[in-house]
Amino acid sequence: MWSERDPRVPPHRRIDADGHPTVADFEEAIRANxxxxxxxxxxxxxxxxxxxxxxxxxxxxxxxxxxxxxxxxxxxxxxxxxxxxxxxxxxxxxxxxxxxxxxxxxxxxxxxxxxxxxxxxxxxxxxxxxxxxxxxxxxxxx
Ligand SMILES: CC(C)(COP(=O)(O)OP(=O)(O)OC[C@H]1O[C@@H](n2cnc3c(N)ncnc32)[C@H](O)[C@@H]1OP(=O)(O)O)[C@@H](O)C(=O)NCCC(=O)NCCS
Missing domain, CATH: 3.40.630.30 (Gcn5-related N-acetyltransferase (GNAT))
Incomplete structure (x- = not known):
């Protein structure tokens, strides 16, 4: 979904130039939740x-x-x-x-x-x- 987002969505909710958030970033966040x-x-x-x-x-x-x-x-x-x-x-x-x-x-x-x-x-x-x-x-x- 992050890679499909509308360009009007704020940049902090889209994948940045370095490829973040990655799947590993998400996994870490979910495990900490x-x-x-x-x-x-x-x-x-x-x-x-x-x-x-x-x-x-x-x-x-x-x-x-x-x-x-x-x-x-x-x-x-x-x-x-x-x-x-x-x-x-x-x-x-x-x-x-x-x-x-x-x-x-x-x-x-x-x-x-x-x-x-x-x-x-x-x-x-x-x-x-x-x-x-x-x-x-x-x-x-x-
Ligand atoms: C918003 C979103 C979740 C809708 O999901 P969905 O499963 O397609 O929604 P539904 O099928 O339950 O209902 C969509 C309704 O919008 C209507 N609709 C969709 N696009 C439309 C458009 N461009 N103009 C008018 N109506 C539109 C559909 O006809 C339907 O209404 P109806 O049942 O009266 O015909 C999906 O488009 C999405 O993931 N968007 C990106 C993320 C997002 O915007 N999230 C919400 C942030 S506030």
Whole structure:
């Protein structure tokens, strides 16, 4: 996914000229990660068990009590409803963990992501200008 990212995504989230982050960098980060009620989960297809992306919760600007939804899928799997299905599952997980509200921020140009967020009930609460473009702040009550 890192090698497929849209050029409008900020440079620190793309592979740099030295080839970082590498698979080994990711492995180290995952091994150092302690289990918690937030985190990014690999999304596997039920039939083949192949990993096609991730979806989960990250600590955001609203603190530990109201984390942010995040998702990303390999391009060849876009447009088949996977992000929506995975988001519903993560919303259920968040509800069962006791969270009352989630947030998500999305670049205004990211039509597919905005549509996924809308489909699972997120509404826009704010717009902010950031270094890399306009960011929409959205939220959902669980
Ligand atoms: C955003 C992303 C996760 C969506 O994944 P996905 O599995 O294709 O999403 P879904 O199939 O569940 O839903 C996509 C929706 O967006 C719509 N859509 C996609 N591209 C669109 C476009 N250019 N214009 C209008 N609608 C569009 C689809 O039609 C679908 O809506 P529908 O069900 O009403 O038809 C995927 O594009 C991705 O990984 N992008 C790169 C990472 C990223 O942007 N992550 C989010 C950061 S906030």
């Amino acid at each position: 302690k289990p918690s009620s937030v985190g990014l989960l690999a999304v596997e297809r039920k039939a083949g068990g192949d990993a096609i992306g991730y979806c989960g919760l990250v600590d955001g600007r609203h603190g530990e009590q109201e984390p942010e939804l995040a998702f990303e899928f390999l391009r060849r799997f876009w447009g088949q409803g996977y992000a929506t299905e995975a988001s519903w599952a993560v919303l259920d997980w968040a509800r069962s963990s006791g969270y009352k509200r989630l947030w998500a921020s999305v670049w205004d140009w990211n039509t597919a992501s905005r549509r996924v967020l809308a489909k699972v009930g997120f509404t826009e609460t704010d717009r902010e200008e950031a270094i890399y473009g306009n960011n929409l702040v959205t939220t959902v009550r669980l």
